Amino acid sequence: MNCRPGCGACCIAPSITSPIPGLPNGKPAGLRCPHLSSHNLCGLFGRPERPEVCAAFQADPAVCGSSTDEAIRLIGWLEQATA
Numbered sequence: 643m644n645c646r647p648g649c650g651a652c653c654i655a656p657s658i659t660s661p662i663p664g665l666p667n668g669k670p671a672g673l674r675c676p677h678l679s680s681h682n683l684c685g686l687f688g689r690p691e692r693p694e695v696c697a698a699f700q701a702d703p704a705v706c707g708s709s710t711d712e713a714i715r716l717i718g719w720l721e722q723a724t725a
Contacts, residue, residue, distance in 0.1 A: 645701045650674075650682030651713030652699050652706075656721050660693045662686075671721045682710075 657671040663686070664676050677685035686692035705720065706713045 643701045643703055643706065646706070646710070648682040649706070649710045649713060650678050651710050651717055652696075652701075653678040653682070653684060655714045655717035658693055658695055660695055662693055663691050671718065 653675040654673070655671060658665075658669040658675075660668055662669055662675065662677070669675055675684075679685055684692070684696070686696070705716055707716050
């Protein structure tokens with residue numbers, strides 16, 4: 643599955659434990675990444691500062707569902723289930 647342009651759920655719902663520019667301790671679950679644009683595009687895409695976990699994310703229907711809202715719910719559930 644290809645990412646849905648402008649979705650951004652993977653930049654909002656999960657926690658990120660590795661440093662992100664501006665967030666040296668990572669990002670808590672549910673917090674919008676400060677590098678996510680108003681169009682829900684990654685401002686660090688393709689840059690070396692982008693966390694490896696972000697670059698390694700692979701969109702999948704089981705995680706992303708069929709809409710941004712569904713992706714936020716699914717990723718949020720996975721976040722809680724694996725905490």
